[in-house]
Amino acid sequence: MTPSPDIERLIAIMAALRDRESGCAWDVAQSFETIAPYTIEEAYEVADAIARGDLADLRDELGDLLLQVVFHARMAEEAGAFAFGDVVQAITEKLIRRHPHVFGEARTRSPDEIKRMWGEIKAAEKAERAARRGLAPERLLDDVPRHAPALARADKLSKRAASVGFDWPDTAQVIAKIEEELSETKEALASGDRARVQDEIGDLLFAVANLARHSGIDPEAALMGTNVKFTRRFAAIEDALAAQGRTLADATLEEMERHWQAAKGDATTG
Structure with missing residues (x-):
């Protein structure tokens, strides 16, 4: 073949x-x-x-x-x-x-109007799907994929909630929420209760995802970028040590931190 x-x-x-x-x-x-x-x-x-x-x-x-x-x-x-x-x-x-403004009779070039129509069409699709299956109408968050990456799902969940007005009015209040969640995380860590620590860290991450949304940033993309940056800088530590005929196992934390800071200052490793 x-x-x-x-x-x-x-x-x-x-x-x-x-x-x-x-x-x-x-x-x-x-x-x-x-x-x-x-x-x-x-x-x-x-x-x-x-x-x-x-x-x-x-x-x-x-x-x-x-x-x-x-x-x-x-x-x-x-x-x-x-x-x-x-x-x-x-x-x-x-x-x-979903594109009646292109293939149907609706004629608009307004992004806001297109978004409104898109939402109405999706809502009608959800209602029709539920009726076909003999189920109760889907709730607002029901079709947000449960197996999506947690950070991306947090972003989508909060966007859905915000679409009906359930949201902080400004970025300052989101930052206040992050500070509140960080304080609660510190208390949980001090308590030694592992389940509570996990719960509070989850709340903290969810609040950070909301800050990204309010800032117009995709939190998943932001974290992916940081992962790439971390990988690049850590590789620079290994390369610097290898140039000295050494390995990570030979280095102290202080030495690794020094090479890390050098990598941060290098435009090629950013």
């Missing part, structure tokens, strides 16, 4: 890999549950390629992410639920439905 830019070839390859007689034993053994972590990982690798500005790598990572969609669709087709074409149809229907 030869490579091709045609999506049908990718679908055919996935079907061949999942063939129980002649396919790949690893691929055949997978399920939605076992593949889901790879799907999440590939999405992060896409984000990483974007952050690095590596478009060649982005092309490859988008391919890996597309494979995840094809993989899940193939397993669903085997279960008689839906196929890849149904996935494509569902998203095209949703895009057309």
Whole structure:
């Protein structure tokens, strides 16, 4: 089977890999549950390629992410639920439905008006979905993904709550809340109660996520940036020690701190 830019070839390859007689034993053994972590990982690798500005790598990572969609669709087709074409149809229907100002009769270029229409359409979709399943109407926070990264979910939860007015009026009050949560965290640490410490640190992180939101910053992206910066600076410590013929195990905390501060002052490690 030869490579091709045609999506049908990718679908055919996935079907061949999942063939129980002649396919790949690893691929055949997978399920939605076992593949889901790879799907999440590939999405992060896409984000990483974007952050690095590596478009060649982005092309490859988008391919890996597309494979995840094809993989899940193939397993669903085997279960008689839906196929890849149904996935494509569902998203095209949703895009057309959610953009009446482009594909329908509504005509507006106002971002605020578009956002308002988007919210109304999503609310109608949620009500229709609940009715179809014979369930009570979904509550405001019900469809915020529970398995999203905790910091990103905190951001989305607070945005939803803020959309109906449940929010601090300004950044100063968010900072006051952070200071309050920090004080409570200190008290919890002094108490030695591990469960209480975990609870208070969670409250502190949630308040910090709200500060990021009020500042127009994506908290997940901010922390990802800091993780990259920390990794780069720590590597600089190792490199500095290696230049002396030494390792991290040989260095004192004071020496590592000195190299850390040097890395902070280096424009290449920032």
